[in-house]
Amino acid sequence: MAERLDIGDICNRVVVFTTEDMTVKQAAELMRDEHVGSLVVIRDADLGRIVVGMVTDRDIAIVAVARDFEPQTLRVADIMNSPAITTRPDASVNEVLGLMRQHGIRRVPVTSDQGVLIGIITLDDLLEIFAEEMQVFVQAMTAGRHHEARTRV
Incomplete structure (x- = not known):
């Protein structure tokens, strides 16, 4: 990568x-409606939305459904991964x-x-950035071959 990209520059x-009190059924419906595979679990505070955990579609499948819990009454707080692994906006791609x-x-x-x-x-975000960077490398290699072909004929 030509320049250092901070995560804060590229994050969504x-x-x-x-929130922790949402039912697992509601969380699954929200994931479906928003076309996402995870939800950040927050707690509202004076400072803003404080991250307290993460819940994924896999958590719902493995913890709630496979263990035969009742998704209409089970709460996100019961299955979320907490504390959430978070990063700072000034972290590098390699750190994340x-x-x-x-x-x-x-x-x-x-x-x-x-x-x-x-x-x-997300990992998908980072893969997209790496794919774009690889395209730049390919373009540079192709341009070099074309330049050499023109100058050595």
């Missing part, structure tokens, strides 16, 4: 979130990839030092 600022690898996760909320939700970065 539109985040689908829930390290967090993802270390914790076996694909989505990381971006928070302020006080834990206030700023955005979210």
